[in-house]
Amino acid sequence: MTTRLPSTGAPALDAAPATTCRSDEVVVIHRIFRRLFADAPRLVRDVEPGDTDRARFLAKHLHGITTLLHVHHRTEDEFFWDPMRDRAPACGLHVALMIRQHQAVSDRLDAVDVLIDEWATHANAAAAARLAAELDEVDRLLVEHLADEERDAFPVLDAVLSDEEWDDIHRHARRHKPPLPVFLLLGLMIDSVPEAERDEWVATQLPAPIRVAYRVIGRRQYERALVRLFPDRAAAAFA
Ligand SMILES: [Fe+2]
Structure with missing residues (x-):
């Protein structure tokens, strides 16, 4: 894997083409999401019914991961899809798919946020089951979306976005206070x-x-x- 984060002070790779492999930086972030959402349903299922201390602690973590994913997808929506559609018109169907998948994940995350609060109040078994099932569904959608995005969108974005644009995306992402x-x-x-x-x-x-x-x-x-x-x-x- 070749990774170059623009904000690190790492020396520029002068010999490298200006737009090669910047999406690898996002793949590192995707791996974190894969892990956090793969673990989330079991975290909920492992809580003893009535253990509201543990449920409230996990509620904070779970709201953190839903917020983090919302912010990540909003950044991609803001910076990726218009240039990809404009500069690689043949990829319009892939752009449409990415936007649909982001919306589907966003809708599920909104449902998760409501279920987290319902569960955290009393930590009862029925609320835990509803929340864990919804988290399973987010995980399923996310795994599918990230694979599609890395396969169908990132090679195109590597080709059509300049280094300055990638730098701009990272500057924008760093402006958000991390929710974890x-x-x-x-x-x-x-x-x-x-x-x-x-x-x-x-x-x-x-x-x-x-x-x-x-x-x-x-x-x-x-x-x-x-x-x-x-x-x-x-x-x-x-x-
Ligand atoms: Fe995405």
């Missing part, structure tokens, strides 16, 4: 990179102050956050 703890997101991002590439990815894609902060306090916060989310899993399972 920042070191949880950073840890998930780092762990989503294949192990053989991870050290190089961290060295080349993260600015030095972030690398240091993660090493000094971030990794520990990330591991603690995972243990709190998944208390029944051994810490080694997250490494």
Whole structure:
């Protein structure tokens, strides 16, 4: 995988074509969504009926992941589809599919947000079952959408968007305050990179102050956050 994050201070790859593989940066984010939404239904199902403390803690996390995905898709909607349709008119059907899939996911996320609040109040079994089933459906739609997007849209976007436009997208995305703890997101991002590439990815894609902060306090916060989310899993399972 070739990744170049524009905001990291990593040296520019002068020999590389101006528009190659910038979508790899988004694929890293997609991996986080795959993991967060794959885990979500089981988190709900594992809560003992009546354990409102645990339900309220997870409600905050679940609202965080729905918000994160809404923001991600709104950014893609704002920056991807008009240029793709204008500059690659033959791809109009793929653009239409992406927009339909985003809307379908968004509708389900809205339903999830309502069900989270219904469940968190009393943590009863029926509300948990409804929420977990809806989260299953989001996961199913998301897995399908991300695969379609990475296969049908990203190669086109790599070809039609300039480096300046990709930089602009990242600047826009960074303006949003993350709805989840920042070191949880950073840890998930780092762990989503294949192990053989991870050290190089961290060295080349993260600015030095972030690398240091993660090493000094971030990794520990990330591991603690995972243990709190998944208390029944051994810490080694997250490494
Ligand atoms: Fe998308």
